[in-house]
Amino acid sequence: MAPLHAGPPPLSASAAVASSPSAARPLFVAGPYSHRRAAVTVTATGPSRKAFLSCPDHSPTGAQPRTGLSLAQARAPSSPPALVSSVEDLYEFICSGPLVDRVGYTKEKIAESIDRWLSCGVQVARLFRLNELQLSEAERARIYHFYIPVFLWCEDQVNEHRAKYNEDDDIPPLVIGVSAPQGSGKTTLVFALDYLFRVAGRNSTTLSIDDFYLTHEEQNQLRDNNPGNGLLELRGNAGSHDLQLSVETLESLLKLTKKDTKMKVPRYNKSAYGGRGDRADPSTWPEAEGPLEVVLFEGWMLGFKPLPNEVVKELEAVNKNLQAYYDAWDRFIKSWIVIKIREPSSVFQWRLQAEIAMRADGKPGMSDEEVMDFVSRYLPAYHAYLPTLYKEGPNGSDPDHLLVIDIDDGRNPITGTPDVQPTSNFSPPGPPSDL
Numbered sequence: 001m002a003p004l005h006a007g008p009p010p011l012s013a014s015a016a017v018a019s020s021p022s023a024a025r026p027l028f029v030a031g032p033y034s035h036r037r038a039a040v041t042v043t044a045t046g047p048s049r050k051a052f053l054s055c056p057d058h059s060p061t062g063a064q065p066r067t068g069l070s071l072a073q074a075r076a077p078s079s080p081p082a083l084v085s086s087v088e089d090l091y092e093f094i095c096s097g098p099l100v101d102r103v104g105y106t107k108e109k110i111a112e113s114i115d116r117w118l119s120c121g122v123q124v125a126r127l128f129r130l131n132e133l134q135l136s137e138a139e140r141a142r143i144y145h146f147y148i149p150v151f152l153w154c155e156d157q158v159n160e161h162r163a164k165y166n167e168d169d170d171i172p173p174l175v176i177g178v179s180a181p182q183g184s185g186k187t188t189l190v191f192a193l194d195y196l197f198r199v200a201g202r203n204s205t206t207l208s209i210d211d212f213y214l215t216h217e218e219q220n221q222l223r224d225n226n227p228g229n230g231l232l233e234l235r236g237n238a239g240s241h242d243l244q245l246s247v248e249t250l251e252s253l254l255k256l257t258k259k260d261t262k263m264k265v266p267r268y269n270k271s272a273y274g275g276r277g278d279r280a281d282p283s284t285w286p287e288a289e290g291p292l293e294v295v296l297f298e299g300w301m302l303g304f305k306p307l308p309n310e311v312v313k314e315l316e317a318v319n320k321n322l323q324a325y326y327d328a329w330d331r332f333i334k335s336w337i338v339i340k341i342r343e344p345s346s347v348f349q350w351r352l353q354a355e356i357a358m359r360a361d362g363k364p365g366m367s368d369e370e371v372m373d374f375v376s377r378y379l380p381a382y383h384a385y386l387p388t389l390y391k392e393g394p395n396g397s398d399p400d401h402l403l404v405i406d407i408d409d410g411r412n413p414i415t416g417t418p419d420v421q422p423t424s425n426f427s428p429p430g431p432p433s434d435l
Helices: 081-095 107-112 114-127 136-162 185-200 216-225 241-255 311-320 346-360 366-378 379-392
Strands: 028-030 050-051 174-179 204-208 262-264 287-289 294-299 335-340 401-405
Touching: 050 401, 081 107, 081 114, 081 136, 107 114, 114 185, 136 185, 136 262, 136 335, 136 401, 174 185, 174 241, 185 204, 185 294, 204 241, 241 294, 311 379, 335 379, 346 366, 346 379
Parallel strands: 028 050, 174 294, 174 335, 204 294, 335 401
Antiparallel strands: 262 287
């Protein structure tokens, strides 16, 4: 599936009400959402009226969800037949998703929370500037089989985390790690999750392992200290990150438990120095504000476990560097999402697609040869560490707080994939290209 291009509308945007009977009438119109709202309402008095959906209350003091109801019984009696039929069709589509069981949902639970699914669907469609009435089958699957079930799982993880504390406690945010290969859609997923958390009234912030890359000067020093090692000539592998900055940032985020507290969050400028990159100027770093409830932390090598050196002889320096990463990153993560791919070579195709699209838009993009050179610096780590990640889970993870998402070559969730087999048959990359 072609990646969705993100362009968020204002968080306060609400549905426009058509003034003319001939105007297109969306089936599902979401009003402004408040996580304190207790009622679930579906209002439609006739064929010419819209159905206005409000998200159900998920606060501890809110109304309890109804149980034992069919989807038809859960709808308001005045809903017109066409609307009920459309909701029924979407309900069946949602229930057919490959992640339903993994996120702990049943048909009954989906029926009871259908308004929540519909409201989130409208929000995500607008986030990506899609017409919620004219979603393609692929777009509908991306939203209702992927983004929304993952968000609801994350929301459950946050609720469970916060339930461990007393009401008067300073509750640290939950750090959710998203480990996925480059090009697999993790950044877009995190973008959607962050937006859904914020419209639900929860403060959230995002981090990438890219934000902790060494400065340009430090990366040059790393290259000089490892002559002839193509895996450490450019940013990417273990050893090319500022782990002290990582620890300081994550520890500070965990302290954002009170209102009116805030901090700057690091960012990295990948386009600096002809694409070799440098840490962004601190004046451009975004702010995270307290009380913070969730930190979404994504990266291609999150959760990788060091292996015996005799298993990964070609990765000896990278493998040794990896030993320090648990204390710098993984120990802060209490819930994990792992996006599992069929074959690491897919990363090349995904990156190539992105570069071709950039060139078609008249933007600077890498040539096919440059893409191959770039990706070749990551493939050895994928082949070495992905099998253990998929078999044992991320470093230090709890199986009860782990969501594994298998995706196909189109980056859509599927029921399962064969395990990636470890291999050490790779050629070290040659001299760095002008990236």
